[in-house]
Amino acid sequence: MSLLATSLSGVTAASARFDRASTSLVANASRGNDILSDLVEQIDSRNAFQASINVARAADDMMGRVLDIKA
Structure with a gap:
């Protein structure tokens, strides 16, 4: 797996965690x-x-x- 794919997966997971925590925060506060x-x-997150x-x-x-080195 490439670094970009790994970071995209991390961004997606962190965003989902933040959304769940936000929803839980609102529910618990109410x-x-x-x-x-x-x-x-x-x-x-x-x-x-x-x-x-x-x-x-x-x-x-x-x-x-890398591209600079090859050029």
Whole structure:
């Protein structure tokens, strides 16, 4: 699997986790339940999303360097 495919998979998974945490946060807040774990999950999924974007950027940069070397 390529780095770009891996990072895209990570972005998709992190986005889905953030959506689930957001939905859970709204449901728990409306019931008066503790929302701390939902907030932590949102932060964690945001960080995972950013890490996956960084992998994509690094892969793009490496490919550019390879092409520069071959040219």
